[in-house]
Amino acid sequence: MHELSISRAILDTAIGHADGRRVVLVSVTIGALRQVVPESLEFYFQLVSSDTVCDGAPLDWRLEPARLRCACGAEWELDAPAFRCPHCSRGQVTVLTGDQLSVDSIEVEVDDPCTAPR
Amino acid sequence: MHRTKVKVATDVLDANATIARANREDFDRAGVRVVNLMSAPGAGKTALLERVLIDGLNGVRAGVLEGDIQGSFDADRLSALHVPVTQLNTGRGFGGECHLDANMVRSALSALSLDEIDLLVIENVGNLVCPAEFRVGEDRRAMISSVTEGEDKPLKYPLMFRTCELVVINKIDLLPHLDFSLERFLENLDQVNPGVEHMLVSARTGEGVAAFARWLEGAARG
Numbered sequence: 001m002h003e004l005s006i007s008r009a010i011l012d013t014a015i016g017h018a019d020g021r022r023v024v025l026v027s028v029t030i031g032a033l034r035q036v037v038p039e040s041l042e043f044y045f046q047l048v049s050s051d052t053v054c055d056g057a058p059l060d061w062r063l064e065p066a067r068l069r070c071a072c073g074a075e076w077e078l079d080a081p082a083f084r085c086p087h088c089s090r091g092q093v094t095v096l097t098g099d100q101l102s103v104d105s106i107e108v109e110v111d112d113p114c115t116a117p118r
Numbered sequence: 119m120h121r122t123k124v125k126v127a128t129d130v131l132d133a134n135a136t137i138a139r140a141n142r143e144d145f146d147r148a149g150v151r152v153v154n155l156m157s158a159p160g161a162g163k164t165a166l167l168e169r170v171l172i173d174g175l176n177g178v179r180a181g182v183l184e185g186d187i188q189g190s191f192d193a194d195r196l197s198a199l200h201v202p203v204t205q206l207n208t209g210r211g212f213g214g215e216c217h218l219d220a221n222m223v224r225s226a227l228s229a230l231s232l233d234e235i236d237l238l239v240i241e242n243v244g245n246l247v248c249p250a251e252f253r254v255g256e257d258r259r260a261m262i263s264s265v266t267e268g269e270d271k272p273l274k275y276p277l278m279f280r281t282c283e284l285v286v287i288n289k290i291d292l293l294p295h296l297d298f299s300l301e302r303f304l305e306n307l308d309q310v311n312p313g314v315e316h317m318l319v320s321a322r323t324g325e326g327v328a329a330f331a332r333w334l335e336g337a338a339r340g
Contacts, residue, residue: 001247009130017126024121028130035251035277081276084312091312101130107121 001035006101007044007059013103014054023054025107032066032078033098057106066098134252137220141227141255148232150181151338152240154256156278158271159244161264162288164192165321167239170331171199173324178338181235183226185218185243192241204229208243217248220255237338246275258337260284265292269303272310280311286330291320 038061045059066078070085071092181202184193193205208215242249261282272279319326
């Protein structure tokens with residue numbers, strides 16, 4: 001969903017932190033509950049980053065699985081939209097992971113002090 | 119040349135969240151509570167609001183922000199009921215954004231008579247996917263799922279069904295004509311959002327609508 005505008009938002013964030021330097025990697029976390037398709041995001045990121053300091057930088061994505069915890073103490077990973085506790089059937093569950101959609105870090109090129117132009 | 123890592127740790131939708139918070143502050147300052155009403159296209163958002171506004175909300179002055187890709191059809195319907203209504207179009211005639219975001223709502227703030235209302239209902243663009251992702255500064259989220267959409271919707275659109283505090287099941291007057299299993303729908307809903315408040319209504323006949331009016335009154339009181 002909205003991978004084009006999300007990749008633009010990622011690009012803006014990366015450019016903001018690059019400070020004019022060339023970006024060679026952008027690392028993001030995509031939560032499983034966030035309706036974002038990583039491969040689509042990768043595709044659109046390459047499109048939007050063209051002719052920017054992020055041009056050619058791969059989008060390194062980490063899919064964060066959905067992990068829930070119940071009030072009874074049970075913890076489990078979701079692979080289908082079933083949110084009742086499989087152990088006690090209660091519905092008071094907390095989402096531990098799976099909600100995140102973030103730019104974690106970027107890698108930029110920096111001149112070596114000895115070889116930098118004087 | 120060597121590479122160096124720069125920590126960013128920023129939510130991707132941070133810009134939207136920031137504007138949503140600003141909207142929320144403006145609403146709070148004006149003493150207005152806000153409900154974001156969502157559904158698939160044609161589930162009955164406008165019809166239900168029409169019915170509620172005709173029947174009246176006790177002691178609550180309501181206003182509506184209509185979100186549509188284009189046209190003022192819904193705003194025209196509601197403004198006949200003498201409540202402040204503002205139409206927000208997300209496009210310019212042949213297409214536009216498929217959801218409201220915080221920035222769009224912010225752009226409409228000056229047109230809303232916030233000092234004349236206690237409750238603002240934002241009728242979002244008909245869409246079961248994207249509106250769920252974009253907070254706009256609301257206090258509560260409610261959605262409508264109509265019986266003509268089938269029992270599987272909660273399983274197909276879990277984020278929308280999970281993000282809402284109220285699921286209104288509309289068009290129950292049509293049940294005798296459908297093979298829709300309300301029991302299965304409620305089982306699916308419970309699987310995706312255990313224990314979520316839900317109610318059965320017909321915007322057309324008025325059945326059950328009083329309960330939704332009471333819910334809106336509760337939302338207005340905070």
